[in-house]
Amino acid sequence: MNGNLVVLGVALLTWGLLFTYLVRLEKRIRDLEKP
Amino acid sequence: MIARVFLLLWIAAALVAAFLWAPLVPVLGATTRVFYFHFPAALVTCLALGWSMVHSALYLRTRDLAHDDHAAASAELGLLFCVVATVSGSMWAKAMWGAYWNWDPRETSIFFLLLLYGAYLALRASLDEPVRRARLAAVYSCIAFVAVPFLVFVVPRLYFSLHPDPLLNTRGKPDMDWRIMACAGAMLIGLTATFFWMLSLRVRLGRVERRRERSKDAPAVPAGGKS
Numbered sequence: 107m108n109g110n111l112v113v114l115g116v117a118l119l120t121w122g123l124l125f126t127y128l129v130r131l132e133k134r135i136r137d138l139e140k141p
Numbered sequence: 142m143i144a145r146v147f148l149l150l151w152i153a154a155a156l157v158a159a160f161l162w163a164p165l166v167p168v169l170g171a172t173t174r175v176f177y178f179h180f181p182a183a184l185v186t187c188l189a190l191g192w193s194m195v196h197s198a199l200y201l202r203t204r205d206l207a208h209d210d211h212a213a214a215s216a217e218l219g220l221l222f223c224v225v226a227t228v229s230g231s232m233w234a235k236a237m238w239g240a241y242w243n244w245d246p247r248e249t250s251i252f253f254l255l256l257l258y259g260a261y262l263a264l265r266a267s268l269d270e271p272v273r274r275a276r277l278a279a280v281y282s283c284i285a286f287v288a289v290p291f292l293v294f295v296v297p298r299l300y301f302s303l304h305p306d307p308l309l310n311t312r313g314k315p316d317m318d319w320r321i322m323a324c325a326g327a328m329l330i331g332l333t334a335t336f337f338w339m340l341s342l343r344v345r346l347g348r349v350e351r352r353r354e355r356s357k358d359a360p361a362v363p364a365g366g367k368s
Contacts (some may be wrong), residue, residue, distance in 0.1 A: 110171065114160040118153055125149050128335075131342055138349045 148334050155327035163320040173321070175233045181329040182226040185336050187293055189219030190258065192340075194286035197279035206351070207344075209275035212282055213265060214343035218336055220258045227251050247304040250292040257285050271351070 159177040166173045193215040200208035230248070231241040242248060261281055268274035297304060 110160055113174065114156060117156050117160075121152055121156065122149075125145075128338060128342065129145060135342060135345050135349065139345065 145338075148331065148338070151327070152331040152335070155324055155331055158320075159324040159328065163324045164318055166318075166321070169237070172233055172236045175229050175236075176321070177324055177328045179226055179229040179233060180325050181332040182222045182229065183293075184329055185332050186219050186223040186226055186254075187289060188333065189215045189222060189336060189340075190254075190286055190289050193219060193282050197282035200275055200279045201283070204272075206271065206275060207348075209271075209279065210344045210347040211340070212279060214340050214347065216258055216261055216282065217343065218339055220255070220262065222332075222336065223251065223255055223258070227255065245304055246300040247297040250296045254289065254292050257288060261285060 155177070159174060163173075165171065169176075193212045196208045196211035196215065199205075200212060227248075230251070234243060234245075234248070235241045238245075261278065264281055265274055265278050268277065
């Protein structure tokens with residue numbers, strides 16, 4: 107398999123996971139901010 | 142949410158372009174790709190530490206704890222991006238110079254930067270009283286930031302370094318293919334937006350924590366509202 111594509115895949119997966127984590131964290135903070 | 146999705150697609154597109162469209166630098170080979178993480182992370186570090194200093198100065202002027210929240214959060218994130226720049230740089234150093242760490246002027250500078258802001262976080266962690274912590278940390282941050290331009294931009298230019306010429310070099314013209322610069326610029330914009338997003342989350346979280354601490358400290362009112 108092309109190593110270049112593997113590294114690109116890992117980078118995209120990492121970014122996707124970080125993005126999902128941040129979206130979920132934002133939702134949780136929004137819930138905590140409710141009085 | 143539209144802005145978030147746009148950011149997701151922006152960075153994904155920048156990564157795909159960096160890996161499949163931008164050419165490789167002949168001397169660097171496949172390691173050219175490290176540049177798309179290393180360079181934006183280093184610049185976002187400078188931005189974050191500068192942001193921390195500005196809010197520290199604003200805290201000293203206004204005594205508003207919201208500025209302290211911003212200063213602390215951006216210093217934490219600055220340190221995080223500094224670690225990303227250091228780790229990606231040392232991986233690059235292993236591939237190009239044969240060792241992960243060579244005490245090159247730029248590596249030594251970033252090491253001192255990590256120590257400087259690690260001490261900032263240690264200072265904050267050692268103080269419990271919020272107003273005292275905010276005041277001392279603000280003074281420290283203002284003084285510490287004086288060293289940042291010196292460590293990042295001056296020291297590596299004073300001594301011989303294995304590190305290649307930075308993008309903003311003394312000739313005033315970057316020696317780089319425009320496609321590489323376009324991808325690095327796109328990653329820089331994406332990581333800067335991610336930094337501000339993470340910053341807003343950290344600040345909001347700090348505000349929630351403070352509100353909860355205040356409500357915990359406040360005397361409990363019995364049911365019915367009469368004591």
